Amino acid sequence: GENVEQHPSTLSVQEGDSAVIKCTYSDSASNYFPWYKQELGKRPQLIIDIRSNVGEKKDQRIAVTLNKTAKHFSLHITETQPEDSAVYFCAARSSSASKIIFGSGTRLSIRP
């Protein structure tokens, strides 16, 4: 069935440095890739998404890239700040399916 792999499971970076989280998906029909941020005890919040007709999307310090051939997509956070500390989830959805499949999450810690 559909599967989304996410790496790394934990990531610690110095404040101001960049953070990169990588995901792969198995369903070649996937065409929508959202990223969610979840702070401790809070709801997942959509931070950025990308559709399969584009290769890259940027929103201030956050960017996503998509390689459809390799079935890889990545989240890049530049100039990290303490408030970026959270668990980040990638996800993928197929046009033929009704559900979003989530990765297992990356716990990002920003060191002051």
Next chain:
Amino acid sequence: NAGVMQNPRHLVRRRGQEARLRCSPMKGHSHVYWYRQLPEEGLKFMVYLQKENIIDESGMPKERFSAEFPKEGPSILRIQQVVRGDSAAYFCASSPPTRSRETQYFGPGTRLLVL
């Protein structure tokens, strides 16, 4: 414009009791999804509903779990005869009935604890 609402936020049940979790989607949204999140784990899809219809329940356990989204009122996720393994955070999400329905917005979740 209120976001997705869920209640209760916390629910404690003893083994064998029933748990009822409610979700009110964002205004104008007609698609509801339920997810379960175990501690330190990701979100697992359970069920996708539209008004009065279950579209995809492939993630629902075959026994004890049921969901509905009536014409009027919130969506309900019902767990009968709860067991300790049902302890988790249950999130619902909603999306609009348009081409952009793929974007899901999450509620605050219900944290179920089974004693």
